[in-house]
Amino acid sequence: MEHGKYRFIVGFLIVPLTIYAVFVIWPFAQSIYYSFTDWTGLSPDFKMVGFDNYIKLFSDEVFWKSLQHSLLFLVLLPLVTISLALFFAFMINVGGRRRKNSAVSGVRGSSFYKIVYFFPQVLSIAIVALLFRFAYNPRSGSLNAALDAVGLSSLKTAWLGDPETALWAVMGVMVWSTVGFFVVLFSAAMTSIPRDYYEAALLDGADRITTFFRITLPLLWDTVQSGWIYMGILALGAEAFAVVQIMTTGPGGPAYSTTVLPLYVYLKAFRDGQAAYATTIGVALLVVTLAFAAVVLKLGRRERLEY
Amino acid sequence: MGSTNVNRRDLIKRSAAVGLVAAPGMGLLSACASGSGEDNKVEKGKKTKDNPLGVNKSAALEIYIFDGGFGTKYAQDAQAVYEKNFPKAKTKLKSTQKIQSVLQPRFNGGTPPDLIDNSGAEQMDMGVLVGKKQLTDLTDLLNAPSIDDPNKKVRDTLRPGVVEMGQFDGNPVWIMYYAYTVYGVWYSQKALDKLDAEYPETWDDMLAVCAKAKKKGMAGWTYAGKHPYYLPFSLYAFMAKIGGPKVLESIDNLEPDAWKQPAVKAALEAYYELYKKGYVLDGTPGLDHIESQTAWNEGKALFIPNGSWVENEAKKTTPKDFEMRVAAPSGLDSGDQMPFGTLWASGGEPFIVPAKAKNPAGGMEQLRIMLGEASSKNFTKQVSSLTSFDGGTDGLTLPPGLKSAVDALDKAGKNIVNPRIQDWYVALQKEKIGVACLGEMMAGRMTPAETMKKAQKYTDEAREDDSITHYKHN
Structure with missing residues (x-):
């Protein structure tokens, strides 16, 4: 058994592995190859140019800005979204005031909240982005109108039209549209935590904050970790691209304030006819993703609690 | 957990790691793949007085129109004329707002359509297309007699600056701007x-x-x-x-x-x-x-x-x-x-005939039809914009904005930049x-x-x- 272990496993996995190799590994290899060419993307002929694209990348201001924003997304989005989702899920499931017959329950109307939080998840990201574009409209948008209504007119800005606020406006939309999914995910995980743990803790006089950090979070760790990975993918991939592309000036924001790596790849490949350079940026994106994966897997290594 | 064993959890973890790496980059990177370009043009038809470009009368024609502010109706009307002139030809008119996303793979594959309205936010970079020799020189079209008057070349029926705009370096004319903005x-x-x-x-x-x-x-x-x-x-x-x-x-x-x-x-x-x-x-x-x-x-x-x-x-x-x-x-x-x-x-709505089009003569013929007075008038009437055809406004009641645009052109005379x-x-x-x-x-x-x-x-x-x-x- 020990001897042919890998061969045995591979035997079972040969079909999926082949598919994986053809549709995932091969395109990667191809992209890396293209990044050493001068391919325009508009004609089938190109020649090798060595490291030219990479040299260009290093002095490309817009690339560094995109990288910076993507990294910011990668760090902040999971942090904010998951914290918020954990808070909401906790309140919905165990955060409520103690009632008769049950030691732990959610706040009043929790089943209603659960549905409401999930709403944005039902809408496609393109629609969400479009809706928020209207909301952020500095003249007729609901956001500035709301600020007017509560007498905070001094806080009114051009939102997407102002480099100071544009990136935050975009991030807000991404948090809004994804937090509901995690609320539901974490809620499901929380309901599988045995109630007696909470009851025991409550009997010992623990308050909500203690129960959250001592019981809920540790038992939810696996779910949080997968949530983190999923969120990281959103922050680096299609979701971030769609929101920036649909919502922001340019696209890419005033003074490049919202440009992100996937958008820059897209613009170079599909607007400027520099597909080779685009794949070079894609390789940079790959490096970032690899680093992210390594960090998450490293940090996430923990003994699993069985219950 | 023995160190020599590959247990289920490790396997899942490892494959999850690979998948995680792959997921975001995949869609972006794998979108690019280039094919080979082979030449398979249709045979040319006979050049006659009615068919100065030598269109193959039974060859299929594929047109791609940018579906933007001007819509596609004007192109469909012109397509109907083409079908009337060449009843045996199968013509297809497709439209999209995403010209580049739709057509870039076809350029790479060497099978582009015969006529493209390369316009809109997703316009394919003309400089690159020209530089990579992806376009057909439209000089034949410009030197062909116009639809309305056999004694006048198409070139002589156009508004000032239109032909020059289609040139990049030297004489070949790569682009025919149809609208005049x-x-x-x-x-x-x-x-x-x-x-x-x-x-x-x-x-x-x-x-x-x-x-x-x-x-x-x-x-x-x-x-x-x-x-x-x-x-x-x-x-x-x-x-x-x-x-x-x-x-x-x-x-x-x-x-x-x-x-x-x-x-x-x-x-x-x-x-x-x-x-x-x-x-x-x-x-x-x-x-x-x-x-x-x-x-x-x-x-x-x-x-x-x-x-x-x-x-x-x-x-x-x-x-x-x-x-x-x-x-x-x-x-x-x-x-x-x-x-x-x-x-x-200047010209707007740049029309191009790809170098690797199967039926470039058909593409040019379609442009010749569009640059005739009837089609031009039809365009102006439908979308209140001028065309590159010089004239085509007589007898039309122009909407106020367009009318003032015509006046502004008159007033500018030679002072057009x-x-x-x-x-x-x-x-x-x-x-x-x-x-x-x-x-x-x-x-x-x-x-x-x-x-x-x-x-x-x-x-x-x-x-x-x-x-x-x-x-x-x-």
Whole structure:
């Protein structure tokens, strides 16, 4: 058994592995190859140019800005979204005031909240982005109108039209549209935590904050970790691209304030006819993703609690 | 957990790690793959008097139209004419808003359609297409007799500047611009009348009109703040008027002092004054083209830099008594090099016949039909825009905006400028100079001096970038 272990496993996995190799590994290899060419993307002929694209990348201001924003997304989005989702899920499931017959329950109307939080998840990201574009409209948008209504007119800005606020406006939309999914995910995980743990803790006089950090979070760790990975993918991939592309000036924001790596790849490949350079940026994106994966897997290594 | 064992959890973890790495990058990277280009053209037909381009009468024809402000009806009508002339030919007309996403793979695969309206936000870079020899030279079309008059070449029926715009270096003509766009300052005659004002011919007058409007609670200007590359539609002709057409040629040629010219400085400072004095509609930097046009239609602002497609695009929001007008940009003062009326007018809706098209003669024939008087009139009637066919407005009741555009062209006469930076260097014009320079300046976040410096920096970078094909005015 020990001897042919890998061969045995591979035997079972040969079909999926082949598919994986053809549709995932091969395109990667191809992209890396293209990044050493001068391919325009508009004609089938190109020649090798060595490291030219990479040299260009290093002095490309817009690339560094995109990288910076993507990294910011990668760090902040999971942090904010998951914290918020954990808070909401906790309140919905165990955060409520103690009632008769049950030691732990959610706040009043929790089943209603659960549905409401999930709403944005039902809408496609393109629609969400479009809706928020209207909301952020500095003249007729609901956001500035709301600020007017509560007498905070001094806080009114051009939102997407102002480099100071544009990136935050975009991030807000991404948090809004994804937090509901995690609320539901974490809620499901929380309901599988045995109630007696909470009851025991409550009997010992623990308050909500203690129960959250001592019981809920540790038992939810696996779910949080997968949530983190999923969120990281959103922050680096299609979701971030769609929101920036649909919502922001340019696209890419005033003074490049919202440009992100996937958008820059897209613009170079599909607007400027520099597909080779685009794949070079894609390789940079790959490096970032690899680093992210390594960090998450490293940090996430923990003994699993069985219950 | 023994170290030599691969247990289920490890396996899942490892494959999850690989999958995680792959997921975000995959869609982006694997979109690119190039195929081989093989040549499989249809046989040419016989050249006759009725068929000067030698179209194969039974060959299929595939047309791709950008489905934007002009819609696709005009192209379908022209397609019907083609089908009538060549009843045996199977023609297909497809349309999309995403020209590049749809057609780029077909260029790579060597199987592009026969005629493309390469327009819209996803326009394929013309410089690259030309540089990579992906287009058919349209000289045959230009030298063919026109549909209406066998004694007149197509070339001689076109508006000024159209043929030159299709050339990149040397004689071949790669692009046939079908629409003819008049750029300028758009306004409502009714709004001006209400203010008891005339369209201002100098900048002092412009500021005076804006001041008047401000008193009535109306902003002087608005523009597509999210697409600030609409600003050049009036700004560039303004620069040319101040300093002569050389100013724009220098910008197009990416010269080392292009953005340091006195005329450029004067024009930018004049526009900046609009911001400084509070004549720009509040919140404009956050409005897109539709939103700014709507605000303008609602009478929130007096002037908007735009092109002649605006009348059709803003049709739904334009009040009946709006009396839409376009005028050449106001000048600076009496020291200007060019007279009032100097106007940016140029071809729009670039049609191309790919080099690897199966039926290039058919594509050109379709263009020949479209450039005839009947099709041209049909286009003008449907979408209220001029075509490159010189004429085609007789007997039509033109909508007010288009009528004023025709008048503006008449008034401009020879003083028509045509900045090429817009089609030569798309990224530079739109994203760098448009969004990152002019947009920032008009939002008040950069001074004219900083704007000039930055625009010059971008210009220098573009000049020194070998991956961009460079062009020069002759």
